[in-house]
Amino acid sequence: MRRLTALAVLALGLSFASAQAADKNKTWTDPAQAAREDGDFKLQGEYTGNVGPNGGKVGAQVIALGNGQFRLVLYKGGLPGHGWDGKDKMSAEGRLEGSVVRFTQGDETLTLSGGQIRSSEDATGALKRIDRTSPTLGQKPPAGAVILFDGTKDALEKNWKKGARMTKDGLLEQGATSLPTFTNHHLHIEFRLPYKPGARGQGRGNSGIYVQGRHEIQMLDSFGLEGKHNECGGVYSVSDPAVNMCLPPLAWQTYDIEYTPARFGPDGKKAANARMTVRHNGVVVHDNLEIPKSHTTAAPNRADEKAPGPVYLQNHGNPVRYRNIWVVQKKSS
Numbered sequence: 354m355r356r357l358t359a360l361a362v363l364a365l366g367l368s369f370a371s372a373q374a375a376d377k378n379k380t381w382t383d384p385a386q387a388a389r390e391d392g393d394f395k396l397q398g399e400y401t402g403n404v405g406p407n408g409g410k411v412g413a414q415v416i417a418l419g420n421g422q423f424r425l426v427l428y429k430g431g432l433p434g435h436g437w438d439g440k441d442k443m444s445a446e447g448r449l450e451g452s453v454v455r456f457t458q459g460d461e462t463l464t465l466s467g468g469q470i471r472s473s474e475d476a477t478g479a480l481k482r483i484d485r486t487s488p489t490l491g492q493k494p495p496a497g498a499v500i501l502f503d504g505t506k507d508a509l510e511k512n513w514k515k516g517a518r519m520t521k522d523g524l525l526e527q528g529a530t531s532l533p534t535f536t537n538h539h540l541h542i543e544f545r546l547p548y549k550p551g552a553r554g555q556g557r558g559n560s561g562i563y564v565q566g567r568h569e570i571q572m573l574d575s576f577g578l579e580g581k582h583n584e585c586g587g588v589y590s591v592s593d594p595a596v597n598m599c600l601p602p603l604a605w606q607t608y609d610i611e612y613t614p615a616r617f618g619p620d621g622k623k624a625a626n627a628r629m630t631v632r633h634n635g636v637v638v639h640d641n642l643e644i645p646k647s648h649t650t651a652a653p654n655r656a657d658e659k660a661p662g663p664v665y666l667q668n669h670g671n672p673v674r675y676r677n678i679w680v681v682q683k684k685s686s
Contacts, residue, residue, distance in 0.1 A: 421449035528668030565662025594638035
């Protein structure tokens with residue numbers, strides 16, 4: 354009987370030694386510069402295709418770890434949010450040899466070359482590179498929206514507290530607090546995480562958006578990770594995202610957030626907790642999630658849930674960039 358390959362069946366339970374970390378401080382904020390200066394950048398990304406004897410769909414994410422080292426994550430059914438069954442996946446470590454990245458598992462070698470991933474034991478198909486974009490990327494604010502940031506100096510000075518900074522190419526930098534405050538609202542924001550292949554964990558492009566300055570939705574280069582509350586799309590200390598929708602670093606990503614604040618009775622006591630629905634790159638990762646309390650580990654401290662609050666973009670020491678930020682204030686229910 355023919356032995357099925359890893360691409361075909363995605364056998365679970367593999368264990369590989371972690372790659373030796375590269376320079377954790379090496380950082381790129383511009384994709385064109387990263388492509389010129391670091392060859393690994395052009396190999397990282399997402400791949401998908403039909404492989405195996407039955408032509409099954411498989412998705413792959415290739416994560417650059419620095420110095421020609423990579424991690425490969427394979428997903429049965431397709432990529433996260435676009436076909437993956439939510440259960441079956443496998444991972445492997447690989448290394449660049451010449452112009453080819455080789456991932457080895459037992460007698461089988463998976464090779465990445467020329468924008469395709471192939472198996473040494475299965476010539477029935479290949480995974481081809483794709484570049485996904487959020488369906489809400491570049492979405493224009495509706496009539497009546499508060500346009501917090503549109504790339505202009507006027508918007509920066511009008512809508513953000515002193516200390517907010519903008520890059521020369523019109524992007525908002527981390528560590529900014531909005532002057533307008535909000536109650537029941539819809540928020541759209543686009544963000545770009547830096548490329549830090551040598552960094553690991555919370556050091557890899559860390560920031561977060563605090564809705565009302567109270568509840569943090571994490572921003573972090575979590576491409577290919579498990580999808581935890583302290584990773585991209587997670588509501589910090591409250592809930593993991595339903596699926597990890599983080600795109601590769603330096604790709605523009607979106608959050609679309611529907612927020613309902615906590616409700617208080619005539620006696621001043623809380624009658625209902627805050628709730629939010631979060632779409633990460635167009636996919637619902639939190640559906641009407643109940644938020645039991647404020648998360649106030651970083652300024653501004655907004656423990657009092659009764660008052661309206663600002664949009665706060667955390668400065669965690671990483672150069673995260675933002676654009677096209679707008680809010681639609683809704684009537685209180």
